[in-house]
Amino acid sequence: MKKSFKYIGALTLVLAIAGGCNEKDFLKQNDPNRITEANFWKDETSVSGALAAAYSPLRSQLYSYWGAFDGIQDINAIGDDVFTLPGEEPGTWGIATFVEDENNGDVNDIFSKMYQCIxxxxxxxxxxxxxPMDAAKKDSYIAEAKFLRGVSYFILAANWGSVPIRTEPVENTTAYAAPCSPKEKVWEQAISDLMAAKDKLPVVRDPKEQGRATRGAAIAFLGKSYLYSENYPKAEAEFDLLTQSPFSYSLVNNYEDNFTDRNEFNSESIFELVFAPIGDQYGAWGSETANASMYNYLPQFIGPPAGGGWFKYVPSNYLVNEFVKEKRPAGSDTKYDKRMYASLMWKYSSLGEKDTTWYDGKSFDALWESARSKTIRLYPETKLDxxxxxxxxxxxxxxxxRNVANADNYWGATPSTANYRVMRYAEVLLMRAEAALQNGNAPKAIDNINQIRRRAGLTDKTAADLPGKDQIMAELDHQKLLExxxxxxxxxDLRRWNKSSAQLAAILTARQKQGANxxxxxxxxxxxxAGELKTNPKATQNDLWK
Structure with a gap:
């Protein structure tokens, strides 16, 4: 269980390999009490410690693609499902409103963390x-390292396209100089690493190793890489593997269990990042030390002030409209899609249901009032309905x-230790539906969509409801937005499904996306x-940004 999972939690060796892309300095240390090239690589424990350090840039609580302060905050801000509150972090606001440039610190953070992992x-x-180690164990460690490198190149390809490809350690300035490879080559590298990883990783992990990569995680990211590369036959084939033996993935009954600490490593979880009550809760943010905090910062950024949060986002008008457009059948235990109650808070009586409370009895009115001074910043540019x-x-x-007071306050009595689910079986089903549809298998696409709908308490769609590819794609878009x-x-998804910038700009404008103009x-x-361009003499700016 995660409470005893110290693989990533106790990064006692991480600083031996930390410090950026050019990390040769630690090899030159003469102090006998310090870790050096000569005394580090001795046994499996050293490899395990180095692997913990490789995971660290991906699962950093704040400054990484899956960091609350950079990646999670910024990548979500670009979508049409949230409004970002003005007056918070300039880096996030720049990304959310499409005015970022090469000097954006958040973009640099995510980029550099990926190359640290690589x-x-x-x-x-x-x-x-x-x-000295058993050959099979070596193969497994190599596969795990390739998984991490493959995921890093997946993130780089999806967000930057053309970037430097490095498959050897950077141990001098000459080696650091690498040209930006075409986007297609970056996808090939991600796919190659994930293909190599999948057959050597275990199907399941020992409870003490939960949070480390598995075969299912490699297959899911491999399928996603094929999907994003528009190789739909291979994408569908990979996703199919996850629906059959030796895998036993399934949707959990309670959708909300994917976002709390009540049911972690459940049947729906394919890859999740571990958080736990380990380390110094009041320590420096984003540090890589033996006592680094392993708590989850994300609630602090999202929650309303009355719940102890900093409150940086509200759901967009478009998202809310999509949630309420379809009611559940008469007699259901909720009026709307079950996912709406796990994803959003509102005054239930405004939509004809009995009101509830959160954060130890606080009404929605109390929550909204605590956030009001921030929501008014949206006007007049963003017309929150x-x-x-x-x-x-x-x-x-x-x-x-949890319905306890101050639950979102990281420094409060009950800071979050909920794991972050990076890949869920629900996403696999939706990606499988897309691949099947592109491959001409409409019935299979509808079946996968219906598995998602049933869990949400909605009735199945039939071929008569979705008679053509466009109708199926629209329903897939709708379900993926909500799920x-x-x-x-x-x-x-917005980028992949709308390849014309004029078309995407029109969609963003119609959905009142901030910065659409x-x-x-x-x-x-x-x-x-800019930092990469200055330190890497062979790197060039993306053609779209020249």
């Missing part, structure tokens, strides 16, 4: 032959489900950070 993974693969369906706040990833809300997916073709990717 470097550390490369270091493991280049040194592991020095370590509080009249048509009422007022809404985000519940997903907050501590509201994957605030899970770092929306922007990629500034959207251009270059915003399909991030710019290569």
């Amino acid at each position: 470097h550390r993974s490369n270091l493991i693969m280049s040194r592991i032959d020095k370590v 509080t009249t048509t369906n009422g007022r809404f706040l985000i519940k997903k990833y907050t501590g509201a489900w 994957m809300f605030y899970e770092q997916n929306r922007v990629y 500034a959207f251009q073709a270059k915003h399909y990717v991030f710019p290569i950070p």
Whole structure:
């Protein structure tokens, strides 16, 4: 269980391999009490410690793609399902409103963290032959390092497109100089790493190793890489593997269990990042030390002030309208889609249901009033609609489900230790539906969509309801919006499904996306950070940003 999972929690060796892309300095230390090249790679424990360091940049609580302060906050801000509150972090606001440039610090954070993960993974693969260890164990560690490198290149390809490819440790300035490879080559690298990883990783992990990569995680990201590369036959084939033996993935009955600490590593979880009550709760943010905090910061950023949060987002008008457009059958225990009650908070009576409370008895009116001074910042540029369906706040990833006071306060009595689910079986089913539809198998696509609908308490769609590809795709879009809300997916779907920048700009405008009037073709990717251009003499800016 995660409470005893110290693999990532106790990063006692991480600083031996930390410090950026060019990390040669630690090899030159003469102090006998310090870790050096000569004394580090001795046994399996050293490889395990190095692998923990390789995971660290991906699961950093704050400054990474899955960090609350950079990646989760910024990637979600680009979608059409949230409104970002003005007056908070400039980096996030720049990304949310399409006015970022190569000097954006958040973009640099995510970019550099991915290359830290790549470097550390490369270091493991280049040194592991020095370590006396069973051959099968070596293969498994190499596969895990390739998984981490493959996921890193997946993130880079999806967000930057053309970037440097490094498959060896960077141990001098000459080696650091690498040209930006075409986007297609970056996808090939991600796919190659994930293919190599999947057959050598275990199907399940020992409870003490939960949170580490499995075969299912590699297959899911491999299928997602094929899908994003528009190789639909291979994508469908990979997703099919996850629906059959030796895997036993399934949707959990309670959708909300995917966003709390009540049912972690459940049947729906394919890959999740571990958080736990380990380390110094009041320590420096984002540190990599033996006593680094392993708590989850995300509720602090999302929750309303009355729940202890900083409150940086509200659900968009478009998301709310999509949630309320379909009611459940008469006699159901809720009026609307079950996911709405796990994802959002609102005054239930405004939509004809009995009111409830959160955060130890606080009414929605109390929550909204605590957030009011921030919501008024949206006007007049962002027209938050509080009249048509009422007022809404985000519940997903907050501590509201616990109904205790101050639940979102990271420094309070009950800081979050909920794991972050990176890949869920629900996403696999939706991606499988898309691949099957593109491959001409409409019945299979509808069946996968219906599995998602049933869990949400909605009735099945039939071929008569969805008679053509366009209708099926529209339903898939709708379900993915609601199912994957605030899970770092929306922007990629918008880009993939709307290849014309004029078309996407029109959609963003129609859905009242902040900054839609500034959207251009270059915003399909991030710019290569200025720091990379300055330190890597062979790197060039993405063509769209020149």
